[in-house]
Amino acid sequence: MTSDIAPPISGATRLYCIVGDPIAPVRSPAFYNEQFRRTGTDAVFFGLEIAAKDAAAGFAGLRAMRNIAGIVVTMPLKKLFLPLVDEVLPTARLVGSVNTIRREADGRLVGDMFDGRGGVLGLKWHGHDPRGRKVLLVGVGGAGGALAFALAEAGTAELTIADLDAARAADVAGRVCAAFPACAARVGPADPRGHAIAINATPLGMKPGDPMSFDPARLDPGTMVFDIINNPDPSPLALAARARGCPAIGGRAMYEGQAVYAARFLGIPITIEGRAI
Amino acid sequence: MTSDIAPPISGATRLYCIVGDPIAPVRSPAFYNEQFRRTGTDAVFFGLEIAAKDAAAGFAGLRAMRNIAGIVVTMPLKKLFLPLVDEVLPTARLVGSVNTIRREADGRLVGDMFDGRGGVLGLKWHGHDPRGRKVLLVGVGGAGGALAFALAEAGTAELTIADLDAARAADVAGRVCAAFPACAARVGPADPRGHAIAINATPLGMKPGDPMSFDPARLDPGTMVFDIINNPDPSPLALAARARGCPAIGGRAMYEGQAVYAARFLGIPITIEGRAI
Numbered sequence: 291m292t293s294d295i296a297p298p299i300s301g302a303t304r305l306y307c308i309v310g311d312p313i314a315p316v317r318s319p320a321f322y323n324e325q326f327r328r329t330g331t332d333a334v335f336f337g338l339e340i341a342a343k344d345a346a347a348g349f350a351g352l353r354a355m356r357n358i359a360g361i362v363v364t365m366p367l368k369k370l371f372l373p374l375v376d377e378v379l380p381t382a383r384l385v386g387s388v389n390t391i392r393r394e395a396d397g398r399l400v401g402d403m404f405d406g407r408g409g410v411l412g413l414k415w416h417g418h419d420p421r422g423r424k425v426l427l428v429g430v431g432g433a434g435g436a437l438a439f440a441l442a443e444a445g446t447a448e449l450t451i452a453d454l455d456a457a458r459a460a461d462v463a464g465r466v467c468a469a470f471p472a473c474a475a476r477v478g479p480a481d482p483r484g485h486a487i488a489i490n491a492t493p494l495g496m497k498p499g500d501p502m503s504f505d506p507a508r509l510d511p512g513t514m515v516f517d518i519i520n521n522p523d524p525s526p527l528a529l530a531a532r533a534r535g536c537p538a539i540g541g542r543a544m545y546e547g548q549a550v551y552a553a554r555f556l557g558i559p560i561t562i563e564g565r566a567i
Numbered sequence: 568m569t570s571d572i573a574p575p576i577s578g579a580t581r582l583y584c585i586v587g588d589p590i591a592p593v594r595s596p597a598f599y600n601e602q603f604r605r606t607g608t609d610a611v612f613f614g615l616e617i618a619a620k621d622a623a624a625g626f627a628g629l630r631a632m633r634n635i636a637g638i639v640v641t642m643p644l645k646k647l648f649l650p651l652v653d654e655v656l657p658t659a660r661l662v663g664s665v666n667t668i669r670r671e672a673d674g675r676l677v678g679d680m681f682d683g684r685g686g687v688l689g690l691k692w693h694g695h696d697p698r699g700r701k702v703l704l705v706g707v708g709g710a711g712g713a714l715a716f717a718l719a720e721a722g723t724a725e726l727t728i729a730d731l732d733a734a735r736a737a738d739v740a741g742r743v744c745a746a747f748p749a750c751a752a753r754v755g756p757a758d759p760r761g762h763a764i765a766i767n768a769t770p771l772g773m774k775p776g777d778p779m780s781f782d783p784a785r786l787d788p789g790t791m792v793f794d795i796i797n798n799p800d801p802s803p804l805a806l807a808a809r810a811r812g813c814p815a816i817g818g819r820a821m822y823e824g825q826a827v828y829a830a831r832f833l834g835i836p837i838t839i840e841g842r843a844i
Contacts, residue, residue, distance in 0.1 A: 298597075299596040299611070299612065299613050299614075300596055300597055300614075301585070301589075301590045301591045301593035301594070301596060301614040302590075302591040303613065303614070305615070312578075313578045313579075314579040315578055316577075317578070318578075319577055320576070320577055323575075334576070336576050336580065336582060336613070337576075337577075337578040337580070338582070338632040338634065338635070339632065339633045339634040340631050340633070341631070341633070344630075344631035347627040347628060347630065347631040348628055348632060350624040350627060351626075351628005351631060351632065354617050354618070354621035354624040354625035354628060355615040355616065355625060355628065356616045356617070356618070357590060357614070357615065357616040358615070
């Protein structure tokens with residue numbers, strides 16, 4: 291991509307967008323437009339800034355704009371858009387939010403949620419399949435909640451859920467156990483000791499001076515640390531884990547993982563360098 | 568523009584769009600994106616298909632999408648969007664429709680109408696300033712109505728308005744006279760004889776076998792024929808006029824003329840090859 295070449299956009303170009311607030315930091319336009327370029331697809335992907343208070347009006351507008359074929363949903367709209375779509379697929383219903391919406395040929399808007407599965411795919415890409423393992427998950431807000439269900443779906447044997455909001459942690463643990471009885475999900479402390487994989491799904495680490503969501507000094511040798519924050523990537527937690535000899539990955543793996551599922555759902559052929567998809 | 572280069576669109580890219588139905592035939596995306604490319608502007612222009620029945624929801628959505636900086640409005644939304652904008656500038660109020668909407672720094676959406684002025688600019692580009700002249704205008708629907716006011720504003724001495732809808736013709740003639748008393752606007756037959764400029768502002772000529780909106784055999788030598796239809800361009804009427812030795816121009820002049828005004832209104836620097844703007 292070079293900055294002095296205009297897009298070959300016509301009135302017939304198929305449109306895809308990411309919606310959220312703030313929208314300036316999102317990476318999806320660059321990612322998807324590169325896929326369109328690579329495959330010679332007459333489509334374009336852009337970001338629309340819609341504030342939480344405008345969720346209903348923004349969604350109605352997206353529905354009215356009939357040549358918008360697909361929508362990626364990011365903060366703060368993931369939960370707000372769930373009751374607005376015409377059909378909620380099972381994972382989105384379990385998690386309670388949507389991150390991808392597709393317009394069917396008959397005009398219906400169908401929503402699904404790929405953040406959790408994307409994070410699991412990212413772990414697998416790095417050789418850390420959670421199947422049969424014991425996993426610590428700290429933070430079960432939007433992305434963390436999605437990860438809880440996806441980790442259970444992927445065969446995690448034991449899932450320790452830690453959250454400053456104890457009621458939320460208990461709620462997610464209970465719903466994970468109900469949906470995936472083979473996974474022993476329980477509330478526990480944010481202590482990585484004894485876990486094969488330890489995940490930070492809180493925003494801690496994005497701001498300088500943030501405390502870490504768990505103590506890297508308590509990591510067992512070989513425990514995989516997955517810090518889902520994007521910026522900085524690697525995060526202080528990931529760097530501390532590596533300093534102790536533990537493998538660690540950042541938010542990019544989760545982003546790219548969900549993008550694989552989202553693109554499939556939207557019918558966009560994609561490749562990610564170095565990743566089997 | 569080449570089809571294998573993706574746009575360098577990020578979440579921070581400024582958005583412009585054209586809205587209407589059908590949207591596939593519009594030329595504005597190619598036109599404006601070429602301007603952005605030429606000037607290295609981090610902006611993108613695309614078309615959003617919004618049906619007439621969805622005008623209110625579509626408009627509310629455009630309002631909610633805060634990084635959409637400007638909107639070009641085409642059929643069938645020009646009249647429907649007029650009562651929805653926060654401020655209607657005088658020409659749009661006179662004409663009764665908007666074709667360009669700008670988002671101010673405070674979020675207000677301000678609408679104006681440049682179709683008429685654009686057509687007059689197109690005439691001037693081709694050496695046919697209507698000032699002091701006698702002009703026949705056939706068809707005073709959306710674009711024709713806008714032209715009626717712009718021709719009067721530009722100093723047309725006598726304006727003959729012909730329309731199959733006699734009440735509409737009389738209404739426009741009366742409102743033109745009220746707004747521009749120096750212009751003698753009156754309803755008359757679709758007869759070009761005695762006019763310096765004869766304009767087709769009906770859709771006649773777009774479909775094979777359409778009758779012509781006036782008889783080219785009745786053109787005086789030297790009468791300028793302006794057929795605002797875009798496709799075909801030149802139209803059968805324009806070709807018939809040229810066959811009689813009369814100058815004739817098509818819809819491109821009107822499109823490019825209004826684009827000059829619309830781009831200025833939207834703060835987009837533009838150039839049009841061979842045109843003084």
